[in-house]
Amino acid sequence: MSMSSSAYHSIVRSVRHNTPGSDDTEADVRFSRYIVARLLAYLKPHKAKMAAAFATMLLVTGLSLWIPILIKDAIDVHIKAADTGALLRISVTIALAYGGTFVFQALQRYFMAWVGQRVLATLRLELVTKLQILPIDYHTRRIVGVIVSRVIGDVSVINELLSQGLIQLFSDVILLFGIIWVMLALNANLALLTFTVIPFMALSTYIFSKKARDRFRRTRTLAANMIGNFAETLTGMRVVQAFGQEQKMTRLFDADNSDTRQANIHSMKLAFTFLPVVEIMSVVATCLILLFGARAAINNLEGITVGIVAAFLAYATRFFQPIQELSQLFTTMQSAMAGGEKIVEILDTDEGVKDPEDGRQMPPIQGRIEFSNVGFHYDESVAVLHNIDLVVEQGQTIALVGPTGAGKTSIANLIPRFYDATEGRVLIDGVDIRTVTQSSLRSQMGMVTQEPHLFTGPV
Incomplete structure (x- = not known):
């Protein structure tokens, strides 16, 4: 299914952004209104572009919900009536709807990229400016590599959440409830039958999110340690070579590198275990629609038609995508909260002198x-x-x-x-x-x- 490609890239992106993090501990990162308010403030100068991105997102969502309805009408009304003229018109309408979806998606991505790059530049500039006025004591007590990873890695994942994650969150929620509403409106019984897989999907998503949070945070911690230790080695290279410690430092880096690699592998294993679960739930829903919906359409039961079955199949392929993306967004939010806490800590650090x-x-x-x-x-x-x-x-x-x-x-x-x-x-x-x-x-x-x-x- 098309969902596999987007899910794959979403999972890889989550693991990548959870790698070059800061010196997080294994403690749980809790939701903080203060951190969220501080981070959302960076979007205020770009309200117009964010509004445009939100508007295009609504248009994309609306067209995505409308297209299966057009297919249903084509099958149930125009094919049944052998109205070739109406079929031509509805075919053109469907083509225009798909074209509009592509155009509005491109505009949405442009607006989000525009905002994202400016938020990224602003946040990094503020961090660098702040770091240069912090007292010498602050820098002598911290590892250079960890500070660099905050300015580069943590800011990147925060930027993704602010510029894309928020729009994606609204898009997924609206699309999910929109699909539920349309399916219930088309045929409540068939919709409720399709929704029987939701509890299993919710349970697997909860288990994945809980385990992913811990594994991704461990990956961030190990990667930050590796970067910090390597930066210290480069800074002290004259001492390393003067005392013939090259092999020792190589062994230490190899140990850090191996730990980080294993943590990444464990995170990826978990992620790619969850992906087939999503696919299986989608397949089960599709089979339920075909088994019960097609039989009802053949026997003219409960007002179910071939067009309704076709529409349900189209919605089923879209139904689990927002659920899967929301679980990935939860992981991104956890990572962004962890990074945001560290970044706000830098920005709020007393300047001393x-x-x-x-x-x-x-x-x-x-x-x-x-x-x-x-x-x-x-x-x-x-x-x-x-x-x-x-x-x-x-x-x-x-x-x-x-x-x-x-x-x-x-x-x-x-x-x-x-x-x-x-x-x-x-x-x-x-x-x-x-x-x-x-x-x-x-x-x-x-x-x-x-x-x-x-x-x-x-x-």
Whole structure:
């Protein structure tokens, strides 16, 4: 059936989007109105395009429901009356309906792609902007690869849910209830007989969704760990090669890669076990329609005609597609909620060092640095600096000497305001650096770090 192709791509897409995720735990991801509200806000600037996509979706759904009715009328009315003129007209109408379906589907996909790409770009830009103003402490405590996977992988699955999933959700629900309503209107008894497979379908969908949620989340977790560990290996490649640890790092990556591969295989096994269940339910419904509907049509029972049987067969092929797609959407929603929680966590993270509301521009720096009774700690339990009083005159060169952890780097990090002193003041040319903007301060400084980083670009 045509449903197999769409179901296949839907399942593969679900597994793919649940792979490059963030550092999710195995805990259940619950529905959060706050997360949903934050994510839906990205659609507001594109209300017109979303409305257009919704309108074209309604047209596609309406035409899909109308075509089997046209086929029924052609069989029961015009073929029976041998009205070739009417058959020609209804054939042209059916062709135009199919053509309209294709056109409106193309427009719907265009509108959704248009919105999706802009939401994707906006969300990633906000994340990158936020990450660049978060304090150094935030980045030193997190794995680079995991952050990258959030900006790339989590944003992609959220974008799919916002730009396509919502429209698909409404489309599937409207199509499903539309088919139920039309089938009941055509013949209630035959419709109820067809619906006997729904409880089995609902049960299998529930079991699949519950297991898929756990397996897909495990896949995300393992993939994020693999990306993070690999990013650390690349960053520390000089150390790896200097100590001859290439084989060890390869073995570690192979272990992570194997775990991720097995998790993906288990997820795919579950997905492709569910797909035949959908097909079997569709086949059972088709057999019920043929067995009881055709016999009733032959014997002129319960008002069932050959046209009604043909319409029911057409609706049966469409009936289980929205059910299957809704189960896949549930998985996508779980993944999007997990990713959305992590992304909103980044966007809501306190920036730490902030410019004062009335911050002024730093005057041209002459070079006098003063630490006045400065104290500093990264967390309240461990103090790094105590009552530091230090003056460095303009043009003077000094060296800070001490064991690891003595606070040398911490002193250097306080000058450009990577951190703020928890006690006392840091002054440059007599100006408290907390009273000026960070950009005006740092733009007048140069720094050579312990580990230089070269950016890609022309010299």
